[in-house]
Amino acid sequence: MTKKDVATRFWSRVAKAGKDECWLWTGRLSKTGYGRFCWDGVKRLAHRVAYQLTFGVDPGQLMVMHKCDVPACCNPNHLSLGTALDNNRDMINKGRDVRLHGSKNGSSKLTDEQIALIINSSASSNKLASELGISDSTIRLIRQGKLRQSQTGGKLNYQRKFKNREKTHCHNGHPYNEENTAYFDGGRHRRCRICYNEWQREYRLAQQKAGMAA
Numbered sequence: 001m002t003k004k005d006v007a008t009r010f011w012s013r014v015a016k017a018g019k020d021e022c023w024l025w026t027g028r029l030s031k032t033g034y035g036r037f038c039w040d041g042v043k044r045l046a047h048r049v050a051y052q053l054t055f056g057v058d059p060g061q062l063m064v065m066h067k068c069d070v071p072a073c074c075n076p077n078h079l080s081l082g083t084a085l086d087n088n089r090d091m092i093n094k095g096r097d098v099r100l101h102g103s104k105n106g107s108s109k110l111t112d113e114q115i116a117l118i119i120n121s122s123a124s125s126n127k128l129a130s131e132l133g134i135s136d137s138t139i140r141l142i143r144q145g146k147l148r149q150s151q152t153g154g155k156l157n158y159q160r161k162f163k164n165r166e167k168t169h170c171h172n173g174h175p176y177n178e179e180n181t182a183y184f185d186g187g188r189h190r191r192c193r194i195c196y197n198e199w200q201r202e203y204r205l206a207q208q209k210a211g212m213a214a
Contacts, residue, residue: 006039007053013037014050014074022068023050023075032111033071045113050074051081057209060202061121063087063113081210084117085131110134118142120171122196124184140189170195 013027013035025035025046035046048064051057054076065087068078082090110118110132118128118139125143129136169175170192180193 001040003053010037010039010046010049010053013046017075019075019077021075022070022073022078024070025072025074029072034111034113035072035074046072047074047079048113050076051079055209057081057206058202060206061117061199062203062206062210063117065090081206083131084114084128087113088131088133115142122191122199125189 013025015024015026017023027046028036030036037044037046037049039049047066048059051059051064059081062081063084063086065080065082066073066078067080114132119142121128125136125139128139167176172192172195174180174192174194176190176192181190182193182196183190
């Protein structure tokens with residue numbers, strides 16, 4: 001399926017309105033109200049797809065923030081690119097989800113994007129915990145699959161799954177061998193060198209494209 005076909009299928013599910021009004025997603029929604037769209041067999045958040053199709057920039061590890069605070073909105077004029085820290089500051093400045101503020105609050109609510117960021121980011125647990133305003137132990141439990149988003153209200157609940165240390169490959173299939181494994185946090189955690197280098201490249205490219213699109 002070409003990008004044009006994807007765009008046609010995507011925008012057919014968006015109720016477009018005025019330039020400054022919200023364009024609401026009419027397809028499937030997540031538990032937290034975000035639109036869901038399948039592209040190349042991968043389920044994605046609709047507003048992130050709207051940003052990518054409009055500006056030609058894959059958000060990658062960056063957040064796509066809503067200026068309107070409407071999760072189902074796909075109006076490109078209401079979307080902007082930012083880091084997890086930018087998103088957290090925006091939430092606090094607008095008085096939304098104040099329970100997330102405070103590093104000791106391990107039961108804070110997290111958005112779908114923040115959960116995805118935690119799982120896919122190569123940043124350290126301490127760095128993400130500082131940006132998101134939650135404890136580093138919560139970050140580690142989410143990454144290990146022991147902490148998942150509840151289906152009733154957004155709080156995090158414990159679930160047993162596999163331990164990260166037992167994995168032989170990263171989520172992209174690269175082996176955790178001597179050449180491709182980088183340890184951090186005093187050797188307590190590891191990451192895939194290939195994925196981390198690719199993330200850095202995508203981050204710099206997205207920042208450059210976002211600057212040109214602004």
